[in-house]
Amino acid sequence: MTRTVYYTATSLDGFIADERHSLDWLLSRQSDADGPMGYAEFEKRVGALAMGATTYQWVREHDPGAWAYTLPAWVFTHRELTGYPGADIRFTRAEVPDVHAEMVAAAGDRDVWIVGGGDLAGQFADRGLLDEVVVSIAPVTLGGGAPLLPRRLELVRTEEAVNGEFVCVRYDVVRP
Numbered sequence: 313m314t315r316t317v318y319y320t321a322t323s324l325d326g327f328i329a330d331e332r333h334s335l336d337w338l339l340s341r342q343s344d345a346d347g348p349m350g351y352a353e354f355e356k357r358v359g360a361l362a363m364g365a366t367t368y369q370w371v372r373e374h375d376p377g378a379w380a381y382t383l384p385a386w387v388f389t390h391r392e393l394t395g396y397p398g399a400d401i402r403f404t405r406a407e408v409p410d411v412h413a414e415m416v417a418a419a420g421d422r423d424v425w426i427v428g429g430g431d432l433a434g435q436f437a438d439r440g441l442l443d444e445v446v447v448s449i450a451p452v453t454l455g456g457g458a459p460l461l462p463r464r465l466e467l468v469r470t471e472e473a474v475n476g477e478f479v480c481v482r483y484d485v486v487r488p
Contacts, residue, residue: 314416315443318426318433319354320460321478322447327457328430333370337452341477348473349446349480358383359422360415362436365389366458367428384418386411388432408435434463442485448478 321338322328329335345352360383363371368387371380372394379396386402387393388411395401404411415424426433426442436442445467447460467483474480 314359314419314421314423316412316416316424316426316436316441317357317444317446318436318442318461319446320428320430320433320448321450322460323450323452323454323457325453325455326460327454328428328460329366329370329458330454331457333366333458335370335374337454338450341450341452343448343476343478347475349448349471349482350475354425354446357423358425359419360384360386361425361427362386362388362411362415362432363427364429364432365391365393367432368393384415386415388435408432408441409439412436412439412441430459430461434461434465437461437463437465437485440487444485445483446480447483448475448480451477 320328323337330337344350361381363385365387379399379401384400384402386404389403390405393403426436433442466486468486469481470484471482472480
C-alpha cells in the first residue's frame with residue numbers, strides 16, 4: 313500500500329533550514345545511510361517524490377550537475393523554474409489534492425516522499441493525505457528558519473533509533 317511520507321531532518325528547535333535557507337548545519341553531521349532509519353533503506357520504499365520550490369532551488373544551487381533522482385518528481389511552485397535535462401520533473405501550480413492521486417499512481421506499490429519543505433508537508437496533512445512523518449533530530453539549535461511542520465498535527469510514535477549524531481523517530485499521522 314502506498315503511503316505518503318514526510319522524511320526529513322530537523323534541528324533540535326524544530327527547523328529544517330536556517331534563516332538563509334542553508335543546510336550547512338545538517339551536512340556537517342555524522343549519520344549512517346545504511347544504519348537505523350537511514351536513507352538507504354528508506355529510499356528503496358520510494359516511488360515518487362514531491363518538493364516545494366525553495367527545496368528545488370536549493371538542490372539546483374548546491375548540486376547543479378545531474379538530478380539525483382530517477383523517480384518522477386513533482387515540484388509545487390508558482391515560479392518559473394528550470395528543469396534538469398532528461399529528468400522526470402513535473403512543475404505544478406495545482407493544489408496538493410489535485411496532484412496526489414497522480415503521484416500515488418506513479419509510485420505504484422511504493423511510497424510518495426515529501427522531500428520538503430515543512431509547509432508543503434503541512435498542505436498534504438491539511439487534506440488528510442499525509443500518512444507518516446520520519447524525523448532525524450540533529451544536536452544543534454538554529455534559533456529560526458524554516459519550520460519542520462508549521463501546523464498542529466497529532467502523531468503516534470511507532471519507532472525510534474539513534475543513527476550517528478541523530479535521534480530518529482517515526483510517527484503515524486492521526487486522522488480525526
